[in-house]
Amino acid sequence: MSLTPSDEEIQIRDAVRRITESFGPEYMRKCQAAEQAPTELWATLADAGFIGINLPSQYGGGDMGLTGLQIVAEETAAAGALMVMLVMSSGIAGPILAKHGTPEQKELWLTAMAAGTKKMSFAITEPDAGSNSHDLRSELTPDGEGGYFLRGQKTFISGVDDADAVLVVARPRTSDGTLGRPCLCIIDVHSAGFTKTHIPMPAFSPDRQWTLYFDDVRVPADCLIGGTEGGLAAVFDGLNPERVLIAAFANGIGRRALTKATTYATERQVWNAPIGSHQAVAHPLARAKIELELARLMTQKAARLVDAGHTDSGEASNMAKFAAAEAAIHCVDATIQTHGGNGFALEYGISDMYWPARLFRTAPVSAEMILNYIAQHSLGLPRSY
DSSP states (O other): OOSSOOHHHHHHHHHHHHHHHHHHHHHHHHHHHHTOOOHHHHHHHHHTTOTTTTSOGGGTOOSOHHHHHHHHHHHHHHTTOOOTHIIIIIIIIHHHHHHHOOHHHHHHHHHHHHHTSOOEEEEOOOTTTTTOGGGOOOEEEEOSSSOEEEEEEEEEEESGGGOSEEEEEEEEBOTTSOBOOOEEEEEETTOTTEEEEEEOOOSSOSSOEEEEEEEEEEEOGGGEESTTTSHHHHHHHHHHHHHHHHHHHHHHHHHHHHHHHHHHHHHOEETTEEGGGSHHHHHHHHHHHHHHHHHHHHHHHHHHHHHHTOTTHHHHHHHHHHHHHHHHHHHHHHHHHHHGGGGGSGGGTOGGGHHHHHHHHHSSSOHHHHHHHIIIIITOOOOOO
8 A cells, every 4th residue: 555645646636625615515504404415516526537436437437446435535525515425325335236236237327326327325224223233124025026025114324315226235034934144125215115204413414314114115136136145245345335435534524624723723813822832722633633644544544455355354444434533523622622612603614513523433333333343353352242
């Protein structure tokens, strides 16, 4: 892994930043207020080739893998534009289809996803299963015609109102009546029996959260990815990229916060000196900067390991997500403290960064579950749960 960014990577960062900043935070706030997806920004990034930068070139993608997409994710977040569908559609569904989809599924979805004209959400979390993905209860039962019926419920699913389909993790009902291993199926959002309920959340992204209900939703056999037996590997192939991209978002938030903090600390004067000249202000920001750069380095490493199919990619992805979430929280907290009362005023655009930063400590996998993973798989300690 080169520690020096290539000319191409530098150009990608600059281009994504220019595009995103041309819309500005006001655009995202307008989308949030209207409960509308940032479709204009999405389309502009797609036209420039950045939405599908990680997807195979034969389907119109940029062939840069997760290494390229995490750059896009970080730069959009650093410019104040969190687009969760970049994770759900480009980061999870796209790579799963590219690796495990049939030729027909790839042709139908990947070309449109790379062009930004189709989006796919991802649904794994259930109200009763929590972090235990092996205890999912959404089930597929044969319909007698070669297909299946999907029954179940998912919660905290992002961007469904802006998606064309949802990639759902479910378990097939076997001949002996038990539930089999998790598998994946593509559900059109207009399918009969599919309904959703909005979950009110703090406004930090136009991509809203939903609880989904599947009441005998028909699933044709060609909408399964890997069949009823091959889906488990595909499920986990989508989770590591998710962690890396969430880390990239957190890194972007941290960068944005520190930029605001250092500007304010340089310009704001008290007792005839910039407040940034006082160690009580400067040291928390310097500490946050160190944490942030370490997290960014781990995120880049994790992306490259995922792209290489390396056995350590799971460990690195979890570490990156943990480190970046903590760094983002500390960056935002130090920035709020630097601004004093102004840190809570909406016009400064700081307090609204706290919620996504804090969310990333909990989702898509909690800090505690990551520590469990590292303790067991990296340190060889006995399993704690």
